[in-house]
Amino acid sequence: MALGDLKEEPGSTPVRERPASLSQAQFDKVMRKRKRNSAAFMNAFDRYLIGSIVQITLTNFVTYDYVQFSPGPNLNMVIGPNGTGKSTIVCAIALGLGGSPQILARANEVKDYVKKNKEKATIEIEVKTEDGTSVIERSFKTTSKSSTWKIDGHPTTEKNIKEYIKKLNIQVDNLCQFLPQDKVASFAKMKPDELLRETERAVGGDELLPMHDKLISDGKELKAVEEVLATDIEALAVLEKKQSSQSELVEKLRERERRLHEATVLKMAIPLSEYDVLHAEYVEIKAEKKDAKLKLDAALAVVAPVSDIYGKLKRASQTAKTLVQKTGDWFNKEGLNKVTAAQEQIAENEEQERSHGAHVRTAKKSLDEWINKLDVARAKRDQSQREVDRIKSDLDRAGLLDASGRQLDPEKSPEIQEIHERMTQIKDDADNCYAEISGLNDQKHPLFDGMKRMEDRVVQLRHELGETASVANRKLQALQRLNETAYRAVQFLRSNHGLQFEKQVFEPICMGINASQPEYARALETFIGYNRLITFVTQTENDYKTLRDYLYDVKKLRVNVVCVQNIRSEFKSAISQAELDRLGFDGVLIDFVQGHPVYLSALMQYTGVHQTPICLRADRGFNYNQVDNHSNIQSYACGDYSYSVRGAYGSKSTKSEAMRDAQILKLSVDVEKQDQLKQEIQNAEDAVSQSKRDLDSLSAKEKVMRQRFEDLKRERASLNERKREIMDRPKAYERKCVELEQYELRVSNVEEALEKSRAKLHELNSQKQRYAIDRAKLTMSFVKRHLESCDMLDQLIQTTVDRVQLEAEAGDASIVESRAKDQNTEIQNQYARITEKFAAVKAKAEVALRAAQAAVPESTSDAVREEVAHVKANNTLEELLDQLTRVQARADILANTDPKVLEQFERRALEIDAAKAKIAKIQQNILKLKKSIENMRQVWEGQLNELVTKINNQFSKSLQNIGCAGEIKIGKEEDFNKWRIDILVKFRDTEKLQILDDQRQSGGERSVTTITYLMALQQLSKAPFRVVDEINQGMDPRNERAVHSQMVETACEAGSSQYFLITPKLLPDLEYHVNMKILTIYNGDYQPEKFDIEGFLTKKKLRMAAS
Template sequence: MRKESHQLLVTGSSSSSQHPKRRDCLAPDNHDIEQDDDDDAQSVQSDANEEGEGPSQYELMRDMGFEHLQYEEGDDMIATQRLEQRALRSAAMADDISGENRRAMNGIIERVTCVNFMCHSRLECELGPLLNFIVGENGSGKSAILTAITLCLGAKASTTNRGGSLKNFIKQGEERGFLAVWIKNCGDDAYEHDVYGDSIIVERHFSKSGTSSFKLKSGTQRLISTKRADVDDIVEYFYLQVDNPLNVLSQDNARQFLNSSSPALKYKFFVQGVQLEQLDKDYELIKQFLDAHTERIPQLEARVAQLTEIHEEADRVQKVIEGNKEMRAKKREYMNQLAWSQVAEQELVLQNYDRSVSEALRNIADAEQLRDAATQKLEIEDENLRRAKENLAALRSEEDGYKEAVDKATEDYNAASAELRSLHADERDIHSRLKGFADRVRELEGKIRDERQRLEDTSGDSRRETQARLDAAKARLQEVNQDISREIERRPSLDEQAAAARAETERIGQEVERKMGDVKSREARIRSLQQSRGSSSPYDAYDNRMPQLLALIDRDVRFSRKPIGPLGTKIRVTKPVWAPILEKTFGASLNGFIVTTHADQQHLSALIKRLGMSNVPVLIANTRSINTEGKEPDSQFDTILRILEFDDPLIRDQLIINSFIEQTIIIENRKHAEQIMFNGPAPQNVNACLALHDKKRGEGLRLATRGGNNVSTTPVVPNLTQKPRMKTDVSSQIDVQKEILAQNQHELDALRTELDCVRREEQHRGKEINTHMRRLDVLRKTARSMGATIREIEEELDVFDGADGRLNIFEQELAVAKEKREQFGGQYGDVNIRKTLQNAKVEETKRLLDAAKTTKLDFAARLDKANRTKEKREDLRSLALVAKNDAFDNLTEQQEIKAMVDRQRDEQASVVEEFTNHAAAVCPRRVDIPEGETHASIEKKMESLVAQLEKRRKNLGMTDEEANNRLVDAKAALEKMKTVCEVSKKHIEAIEVALCERLSKWRLFQRRISANSRTNFIYLLSERGYRGKLLLDHKRKKLRVQVEPDETRRKVSGRDTRTLSGGEKSFSSICLLLAIWEAMGSPLRCLDEFDVFMDNVNRDVSTNMLVDAARRSVGRQYIFITPNAIQGNARHAPDVRIIRLTDPRQRTLDEM
């Protein structure tokens, strides 16, 4: 229960930080203790304060009307059951004196050293890993050990109630003090073990001047750090909680809690000890932070509105400036027109030559494009041929492996068969020997009957009666032995049936798991389709950077022709049932783009690489359409091409080249598809066939022939998590997927029913074996009993006629013959079992041999396919090489034509060169002159523009650059403020959700920790026969204890602790402390002078209770301080270390 509570605490606070910082849990002051005698008055005053002030909004949100505390009875019942289970486990481990306890590998204190601390010049204490009792007289340094641990691990001096500052702890007459604590640091979860080693040494130095410092050292005394924050991190990592008033109970706190604390103070100790108060403060701080930031939202929105007005004003001014820019550009244009108007006529002549040159350039560009496409095609075919050759070589390198696998499987099969034949021979030999001894038994039994008849004739009625009893006993023994033999012979059959039932159960169980996976995948597919139907973007099925890539393509003007893609968005499937299978068939091609030049391919590939996208192929297409006339199958067949619609014919051509869509037919029925593809030669112009799987709805099959009887059937399994990339009727796809899902669920239900049946059969076979074993035990016991009876009767017969020697010899021989018969009968049964197992081994090796042969045949088919692919790639490369040579010839011809046109243009250019140089001096860049414009009209327009620009500049009062900077700054400020506002709203919403969740866990933690404490308190009281209750009033923040020490007063609810004797009160308080400790998660628990007011009886019981509770807390270290000696078994237990301290003054005398 303590572990669960601690886990809930960690879960509730872990989202703030990895190691949440704790505030100091201050012990209550003396004023609170003085009010103990007036509990009622204090309670009334507290209630009055609560009613007067009223709960805060956070408290209402946290408590939720205390509805979670209405299930106290049920919570206590659950806590009681857990406590009983733990008691049972402890009882089971009663032989181990340490119970469930085990030493922790880290987080425990190994040693404490004090120098010039309090009244001690030097005080050292070695602590055990589990239970430590520090005993000694007053002034010997017992409490100083706890104080040193508290201060050295970072707590404030005021938390010890022994001084206000560290300088008060320095020994009188000394200037400096020093504390050191060794913390164990082993195990897998050690703290930075590579830095600190097996121990972490924490040192705290302080002086009379008020200075204080920390040092962190490794186990080898190497200095690691001097930062207090590092000390806090280590304390937080090991969850030591030295500032928790219930974790380290000093003398004052122990007296307050154990003897004189009020209900309110007990409740305060409780919520501090189990961290409820700290969590409450943390969450209240979050609520205050949330309220403060919520109040800022209106201010942020007002600031956004203000910045919007400033931006609108700056934008208005900028638009005016933009108008001025247009006028200035017009002015520059007029100036350029004036400069070039004198050369306009000569340029008109030159333009005709330019058009001729441009046409020649276009022809050359087209020729270069054809050359690049042919070159790329040849490179692709070279690469395809290389890959085909590598694939063929790789397959051929695997050929020996497949042959060796078949040879190995054949060898295993032959060896298993030989072993089986050997077992058959052994079975025949043993059966022959068994039959021989059975015949010998029958022969001797006949001789014994004859001998007994002879003796009977000579011995009279008494001998006959005894002999009759002997015969009856032996006959009964023979029947029992026969029953034993039948049961032994029956065992192999039972084992085979049970093994078969187990195998069937395992097989159907695996089918159920696979079918459940199909159902989950199908449901995911339906959700994906529904999301794609509700999505407004056609690119949801692609990389999330696809819209960014498309935007770059739209803005880029360097493409000779805009790339087409992604291809999936440009294809529509007219028959939705085939959409998932075609998505799998086309694969990554649907993510790709199509361009028409090699330069465009390189440029687009660079954009894709810049965005970090992958699996986006870029294909180069020829603008000439592919003619499929005479190359498609008969019109009676649907092909992939015939059920697709394309937004661009280039997409169709690429899929024809890469996927043979014009020669791949589609047939829904698998049997019909197999008849068409495999019964005789495949139809004309049919490369492959796609069919729907007849047993796995939603999946497909690809059927292909490779010549002759070499056929293949390859499964096509769609990716159910892939959203549709091609356009189709999504509703129809959803309906199809729902039908498939319904069928899968129906099949799953049938498999579950079948699994229940085979499990019942398996249980039945198991019961049969158990019944067989019980019957065999009974028969063997009966046989032993009958053997004893026979020996007794034979002893009686020995009296008659001196126990005839001939009869004895026969009986001895009979006993030997029966022993041999039983021996060979057992061997016969063993051989039967071995033969059954060997049969199974032979079947398994035969199955492996068949599988190896099948794999080898598949490999041969793949090898043949790779060889034919290589030959096909060689032919395609030859065609590509011819096309490349033609393209280079065409390019040379176009370049010669361009050279002739260039010469003619240069002749005309020399005519206008003089005019052009003059105009270039005014305007280097050539401009066009509008039709109908003259030099004078242009000059008049320019003068008008100059006057307008001067007037606007005077009206604005700022330059263009100042106006532009003002607009940029206003826009940046507005965007930043909008972002701040939106982020603040999102953060507030997220914090509200997190706070509600944490408060819900806080209430659950409060509920569970209360139940655990109540139950543990009752359980601990029962150790002395006491009865009582722990009354936790979370509304009024009171913790009351009712105890009834008198076991005979069953009907009395209990007395207030103030009416108890000192020992009873101390014992009850110890029970309360242990109940709360059970709920705490710290690995260190310390208690100072817990038995100061106890008599010897209560002290012994309390000590034993503390020891038992400590042993139940696995991995926890306990330090108990008492001035009294430890009695009983605890002092000799291996997990208990008793540390006896002496008065430092006595130590000085001893040294003298």
Template sequence: MAKQHQSRDSRYSASNHHLVHLSTRLTRMTRRHHQSPTSDNGSLKENKDINLTGCSAVKIKAEKVRQQHQASGRMGKGKKRATEEEEDEDENHDEQDDDAGGDEDDEEGGGSPKGRKRARVNMEGDGRPSQSQAEEVAVIVKTQPRDTDGFIPGQIVRMQLHNFLTYDFTEFACGPYLNMIIGPNGTGKSSIACAIALGLNWPPSILGRAENIQSFVKNDKETGYVEIEMKGPKGKPNLIIRRNINSASKTNSFTLNGKPATGKEVATKMAELNVQISNLCTFLPQDKVSSFAMMSPQQLLKETQRAAGDRNLTAWHETLIKSGSEHRTMLQAIKEEEDQLHQMQERNAAIEKEVERYNERKRIEEQIALFDILIPVARYEELFEKYGRLKLEQRRLHAKVQKLKQKNAPAHELLETLNKDLQQADKARERKKEAIKKRFDQMSSKWNQNTKLATDAESLNSQIEELEMTEQRRKQKIKKLEEDIARIDEELNREVEVERIEDIIEEARQNSREKQEVQERLREFEVQVERAVRDKHAAEHQFQELQHELQRLDTVDGRKMQNLFNWDKDVADVVVWLRQNQSRFKMGILEPAFLSLTVRDQRYADAVESCINSAQMKTFVAQCREDYDKFNDLVNDQNSVIGRPCRVPTWFRDNDIIDRVTVPPPMSVEEMRELRFDGYALDFVECPEGLQAFLKAELQMHRTAIALNPNVDVNRAMELVSRPTNGYIGGANFITGHTLHQVTRSKYGKHARSNATRNLGKARNLSAQNVDMERKLQLEANMREYQQKVTVFQEEADKIEAEARPFDEKLKMISRKKTELERRRDAVQKEKQRISTLTSRKGRLLEQLKSERKVPPPEKERQNIRKKMVKIAMQRMELAEEHVKLARAVIEEQVESTRIALEYLQIAANKVALEELCEKKAAKFNKALDEWADAEYRQVKDESKEALHYVHAVMDEAEPELAEIGRRIQASRKEYYRALKEAEANGTEPPSKENIDLRSYNELEVALEDQKAQLELVTKTNPGVVEQYEKRKREIEQLEAILDKKKRDAERVEKSINVAKSKWKPALEKLVNNIGEKFSAAFDRIGCAGEIRISENEDYDKWAIDILVKFRDDEKLQLLTGQRQSGGERSLTTILYLMSLTEEARTPFSLVDEINQGMDQRAERVVHDNMVDITCKDNAGQYFLITPKLLPDLKYHERMRVLCVANGEWLPEENGVGNLKQMIEGYVSLKHGKAASSH
């Protein structure tokens, strides 16, 4: 019996528990007394050394328990504790995080705890490290050797729980092999699994239960703890881990061997011991059992690698995933860049001829540009040579001109004097003209001033006239205002008889009251009419609905829909919704086979329907993954499309999966004909094309042969359909007459063939749908009833409307009277308005009259204007006098100007006479001068200067390279002519003309025209094309270099992949084969079939382990999923897989909680026997099996330990209940006696 403790008030608690050991060594069952945590390191021994006392008549008194608790409390007070306070996430970003536990990763939940670079306290206060940091510290783990006490390092030796979930206090020891924890529901078995996970610093989310660590403290308790003693490495003390938790706050702390520790340190220890609580393959709590089947095949492979096989499997796999992804990315990049390189090369090849034409044209253009330099230079050289010859002739003529010029000098000097006198006379004449013009300008100014003053005088005169007219208009306006006021007074004094407005208002009120009474009565009639019309419309709507339903009964689709409504209303409503919402799906959702599948020949309806079960008959089929997920989300998850929660079956498989699981038909056409089969089931149906994949992959209708004739050679048919095909071991269904044959072959041993037969039932869903006459008669009766209701409601509405007509007439009469009252009221108001308007207008006219009478007389302003007119007249008299003076001065100036003009004419005549004389004497001089100023000389001189300037301009504007070529050619020509002149002077041999361009100006012009003609023959190319060509050529060279480097890198990565794969794949195959053999053998022992396969993929991240199971003979192997199999089938598959994995596991211990839920007794017994055999072997690890139920006569092994959990505050004191030890010993003796007698 394990030690039990209760709190002071435990006698009042209904949830206190006892955890009882049934030791493998029954003779050593003694009570082990409680030891304090401070002495656990030295005194706590392995399980086989625990002292146990007999269980008979054991009495535990409450007072003794209180004393033990008090002693334990005193011993714990001096103990140092490391407490970690939980804070909000945004307050934990300081350096204290280095001492806190690791983050909880609810999403990942996978991977063993390993050393981490940095960890933080999560919301539960635990130190669970995150998955993303797992790669930073690679802790190499492996299963360590078993010690002499039977334990392997990392196995749990002892556990102690205080105020944890249902426990007040308990302490128990564990065995190194199978530990079976049994007890009724609710006693606290699963609490032990929770304690292991939380005590070893895993987050609560790993359990699938409460999310907060404080939720695990027992109700009404403030604190609690979990203490776990784990086997240490050989030669070292055990590891004692305690986790203290607080229910009032998110505070928890750890101790390691009695010393304060952080969650990070605990996680590091767990990683060193290879404890994998987060791996469902090694630790499967009760609330996570369904999660195992929910795991994807890819995740199952990764978790299996972590739990078993070569310890490097996960590292190799991660390397392959990373390198494979990198290699695919590299190959894709290389392919893209090779395509790009090919395109670039093709583009350059396409424009290469254009580039050649461009280069040829550019060469010709460079030649033309060079000629544009050489031709001006040659022309300048020729002009300069001609200029030298003409310059010598010009100097000779210059001497002759100088001699004639000296002979004619006196006459020319007198002519020069006359020219000067003429210029002076002309200047004096111009000055006098300016003076006269100035006088005239002054006269014009005085005239203009006088004209302006005259205009001002006229303006003032007009103002006087305007004053007189304004005064006259004022007097007229005053008179008119007085007349208007008199007329208004006459109108106001005129009396008009009108009614009293109060009398009219009273009549209007009385009229309004009568109208309101009539309207209220009409509203009552209106409500009655509306009710009758509404009832009529409702009856008409019901009539139309019944009429539509009656019409649908006459169509096949309508009858099918009606039958589907009667069978499964949820599916029928979803079909109606789907038909209105097909546009929301990418490829469309196919309606269930019940509606979309038709049997062409009704003779085959029974056989075809036997291939389809009820769930498959109602299954919606998606044609792509996107539509499948959307349909499930809208219909099955959100539960909103039909206004209520519903669950309808759906189906979709990827094409590669369909291709993999679809097996070809078992018999050829000739073999079918030979055996007199009519065809396969799929041949007799009509359905949408997308539905055929479902009929093949799930229903195997393309493999189910049908013969209406029962006279078929069944043995021959069994032989043909059971033949292995493309890796499939064989087996199929076929139908003869009304008998279904299910032929299967065993997957083990000699693959024996078996045939199960059953009679076919009559088709109900695929048979011809006849009209339901009972339903039709009922619909017709209901239609007559609603037709009568329509007539009744219409008559009622007509009657009410007739009663309301007198009130309508009265309402019209009241309205007419109201109109008359409004007219009379308007007449009274109109008279009041007339008087008000006249009074207001009289007031405005009086104000205007008063304003006009206040205006002063215009006499004063008239006097001011006359003063201004007198002043203007005086100014005009002064201007007239000045104008007369200026006219006299002009006459005097004109006389002097005439005298000066006569002097100018005399000098000009003398000058003309002298010029005629000089011309006669200078004829010879002029002739010599003309010869001296030779036009040709000056023309050549100017042309040579222009040519030189042009040469300089051309050289400056030319490209530096061309200018340099031109200078070299010019220098070589000069050097040649210099050497030639020197040779002619010395009489030596002239220099060589080789490599010297001596062409003349005209020859160069001809050559230039020739080059221009060639240029016209070469098509002009866009320079941008050449730039693209050159740029692309450089890019091609760069891309080739980059490609070469990337290919080398890809080869390097591929080599690393091959190296890793050569190690990983054989090790993985070996592991999976070992697990698969045990898994298949376990299924064979229970009469079922199971296989484990590796699913390969180009993407190493998509490699997977597929678990395929078959629980019935008429089924084929199917992939284990969270939906396809029942709960019991999933549980059985899970435990058999975990058992098969156990022998390969590297973890020190494993745990499964209530895995046998849903199993039948046969399966449960086989599972138990297998588990005992596996977990009690010499090399087996520690295993915890938690179960609430047991069968009689289960297999037992001396290495297994049974831990019984029972409710109660203490053990019973009565002696009559029996002695547990004696009962066990008696049972063992009885079993041994039976075994001996059987031999």
């Protein structure tokens, strides 16, 4: 394979084959260096922009085994048959400069771009930088999805590559800079709304598309909220309708509640009334019981003596019974209990002896444990002794012990002294570093502050400049709405039209004048007139003829043109100021116009603005008759009306008309302020750049000093660690000595505990013998107590016989008492009946009292209590029961209505209130959202209009250059998602401008339109190079030739971006420019091993010359 530029510059040594002693990479480096040294290359190198591609080298990439070529700084046409690898060059540029495979719409992974049957591919792209050139290398394998990156041979990361590419202003994912073959068709098929979004993304900066997206989302949100509002309003109407329909049912339910309340009051009053009745009966029966008790007491007095004798016998019997009980208790306590206690003491002694045996076993086990502990303590003591001896030997070798074995002060050792000296030096060096860093920071702070102020000033100035530019654009748009022909003529005059004028030619008068105060704008438009406002102004007769003939005959634009040769320096009123003041005028119209002297001279020459008075307010005693009869006033303005004075046959008449609002002059542009703002912005940006350079210099110095400071800190930490190690040696010796003493003490304590354990075991064995002796003594005591208990049993038997005799005598006395009491049975029965009746009445009264108390709970209000008391006092119990029956019957009749209706009614009332509050809140939110949308729309629409105007200017100009016409408009809809860009074109003079679609225009015409639109976008975006792949597909020869000529003209201008045009076909005799470079790809399966294209071309030229 070969490329058309693989040739040496004149004067260099030809090299065609790589010597066997050089690798391919070494050979490429030699070739690049030799080429860079050539004079021809150095001349061309200056024309490369920063970020332009100087050379491309591919190895094992798609169709190429190896290729290297150098594109030119301007237009590069890459040509060759289909399938030779033209689009592969596009892929290499995209992938080699950090692009993703997705932007190419071909393979999904980078490993798919490795040539078949090869393992690894490499892309090397050399780009121009401020310091010369840099080579960006990307390598990838078929076995991995990742890539390795290098810059000038140094490995780096993909993130660093992308940041480096971004600094060079290279954007391979931007269609305005990089348009692969597969993206051309998709761009041409875009719907108008998609075209708008892609245009915003391509040339709208960082704010335009996000603002559009925000307007779309806010618009959707507004629509959703309005739908919710409509739903809520409809729901509220349904609720209010239901509420109205249930009002009658609710009234019945409320009546039932009143009846139930009456029943509740009656139910409280009835228990109180029942209690009153029972309480009266209770008082009566209580008196009867008192009389019966008196009669019973009299009858009982008769049998009192008999009862007295019976009582004494009964008490004696009881005393005997008590004595028997005490004797039995004494026997149990002094006899049986002592015998039982002796038995328990014997059992306790046996239990203590068994427990003591367990203590003996525990003591033996403890003795064994102390013996083991003593062995462990002695072993640790011996180990510690050995460590003390070792550390002491180390100290002795280090010279830290004197002859007597005492430790010396480690601070006095030579090594410590050296460390102290070095640390003192480090501190001095660190203090110097810190002082220098502080000094650098002190220098940076004022630079930072100044740069921040200048940056803020630039933002402010750009904002002010943007506002003035926005006013000028709106003025131009207003002209377009008023007169499309004049607008197109302005666009032509602003373009690179190629006409030669003797002096400056001025745009329509409306574009160059301003009202000094907005209130005078409509009067100026009224008296200057529509035709004069859209009139172009020249300063010579030749310029007048040139402009008028070209616009009329060539451009077919019928516009007004005037010539003003007498340019005035003063613009005075034809009426004196004193006369104007006398008549009540503010002045004449020329006093309130601002603009270039040519414009003002034209107004005075072709209009009467210098002799037309004006008065803004007509309410200050204005004398119309005096003005109408004035000899020098033919017309004037007063308030909202214009007046024309005409005289005929010795009489005058005045005609008045209401003045319409101003259309163009209400927008004022301060050109002088625009120039001043641009100069201030340039000065501020220069100051910011200088501050950045100063800050970078100071930051570099600070970085060096901080590195020095960190090195000193690390050295000091290392010295401190060494010093700690030396100082810790004596302390370690002391710790081990203390540890040895502790182990010695531990051995002593364990030996002492061992002796105590042995003594305790001996004592326990002695105690075991004492338990056996105590048990023999307890057995003898038990036998003695058993004999004493037998004597106590005899005494208990005698006491029991005496008690039985007394009980028999008391029984006889009881029989005599019973006979006396039988005589009073009737009296007792009568008293019992009364007592029983009293108890029953009392119980009923108590029940009634509790019922009455329960009927009126403590939580009952005072008002209800008063109502209950009133009802009870004015009705008997029977009347209360009757009223309760009637009230409950009425409540039962009303009970057929669902009681939940009232609950629903009240709940629905709350829902209605909540719905009204919610609707009010939603309405407030809608107002806020609408205001936010309107504010953002003004900003977005203004920027979008300005952008589309620029695109339209370039687009229309490009189509005019090829004999066609076109226009770009914004299609506006209520839904921001439906806003669109409409492209209107016409390719024949007999046609009108029509919207571009696949029905009206041919495929070639659509291709021309698409390419022209893309080129218009590209003119608005700055880039070091651009790539377009096969954009001439489907064009007819005429359009292809015209588009090609325009592209050559644009891409070959001095200072233009580098351009790559990929095409498989070319027409003959296309336009050529000296700054173009043709790259021809010769690629295929049957390539000769050696082929000298330069020699081939030389021979071809000689043959053509000979023939």
